[in-house]
Amino acid sequence: MQNRKDAGVNEVIASILMVALVIVLAIIIGSIVFGVIVIQPKSAYIPPRVEVVNYSGQQAISLYSRGGDPAVLDKGDGVQYALGIYVENTSGSSRATPDPGVKSFGPGQTLYIYYRNGEYRATDNLTGKTFDKLPPGPLTLRLVDENARLLVYKEGIGMGGEGTVTVSPTPTPSCGTITGIVFNDLNGNGQRDPGEPGLSGWTVQYRYSKNLGQGSGSGDWSAWISGTTGSDGAYTFSSLLYQPTHFYEVRVLLQQGYTTIKPQLVYSFKLTPNENECYATGKDFGIS
Template sequence: MIPENERALSELIGTILVIILVIAIAGIIAALVFGWSIPLQRTPYFVSEAEAIDNASVVRLFHAQGDPVSLYPGATQGLPMKMTLASGPYFYEVAPLPSAAEKGWRAGETLYLFRNASGVWIADSPALIQDSTGFAPGHWRLSLVDITSNVLIVQHTLDLAGDGDGPVPLPPVAEFTANVTTGTAPLVVQFTDLSMSLIISWSWNFGDSGTSSAQNPVRMYALPGSYSVTLTVTNSSGIGSITKNGYIVVTPPVLPDGTIAGYTWNDLNGNGMWDAGEPGLGGWTIQLYDRTGSQIETLLATTLTDPNGYYSFTGLVYTPASQGMYAVREIVQPGWIKTHPATEYHFIGLNNDNKYIGGINFGNMIL
């Protein structure tokens, strides 16, 4: 008879073998169903060391240990790999100089990576570094990838700089967006720059006489109107600009029943129309009268415009219609002339169909 302990061991081993067989079958089925492939080639074993030299304009790359590596098309020695260098919008696939094109890179050997006007190159001797211009200052990623399996083997992060101008970026392409484009006054808008290439400066024109040099500015539109927004960006390769016409639309604030409201503005061109970019006038006196027909009766209230030129009269009678007859005028300040309205007063009637009214505006220009 088989001892009890040997029988238990035999059953355990049998169970393990069954589990392994099931896993193997499941792997084969998954490969057939999902198209998985099992690579048969060997991934390179490779250790390298990298440092920036020559005022951080050249990279010295040392093969510390591992397999011989081929970085050169047509090389007869070493496992094939490619080297890339990237930072922000810049990406280079590094090429060997012709003098090293058929050599393998073995443990104990040093390579030199540099840039000139023709590209980014690998040299096997510092004597072969020619007309190095360096790189755009910043953090760069140096990657070595196994070409056969497309697997990243080694990656180094380097702080590089330039003895010369560094890489030349593409000309800028301006673009932007905003978190809101319509709303009632005052409307606060967050602009976000979406420009492409290595941008070094931003110039915004918000269409209301406001400007900014921030990358992602915030603007408050105090006055109703339609505003065109322009963004101009620059880098070392040129200028890019975009204008979005009528991009921001600001409507008057919602008014409660029994309200008359409006603005006093600086009519810069004197045309009697409130054009984009013409600011409000704060601290101007506005008067409210009742009236009978065109006959001005009693002064009911006086107010001052706020810093944006806005004013309002609230709690007014609007029914019956015969009691909701009003006239509004401004007191023109010395050195100014009124351009809107053509008459001294705005005549307003409030009733059940028109319980409030906005846009009772006054234009003025400097004499």
């Protein structure tokens, strides 16, 4: 008798749990259908560092990519990550138009948003550009995945009513540093294109000499010194000698299963006390 009662209680509990599960699933499905819950696609964007910089007496907005996969600055079929850059003020929202030749935005790159003839434009180099004062009032910068129509980043840029801003200097690498990225060069062209991921855990090495080119033959090179790429494939060597001038070579050690390194097997260059030559950037290795 007791066993039959216990079995009956268990059946009631099981029925209640089943009904509750059906109700929860119905609520979740209904929320997705009616847009209460939005399933967002994978986004490879890492929030950039945003600053306002001064160039020739005018201001521009600087975006420095700190990581993630490269994204093209447009939308289109077959493009995995397409990034749109929008600037909003009290008058509305405007999409920044990339200058000719400016096609992507990826780790280690800097873009500048400037204002000219009533529109915002995006460039990777302000040299020789002429542009107007940023519009007065507060501005908001929005980064949008154009294919997924997904807002991936938003930041307000405080400005006074006169169009003035607190100006930060253009980011400059520290002296005595070497930086680059090791990436999977899927198409073998030696350049990092959108969709080509960084390779983490790869060994990058450098060596140095201060006598190269002074009749010393081998240049009295140091032993090779190793570092490892981070999760995004980037590497940095810091606190390097550059006073007086030192010569450097950088290479990556090929791992099993890969056969090709582009654009160069070894980078050779020098670091000098000159403020524009005391660091080295863009020492990238495409692996295939």
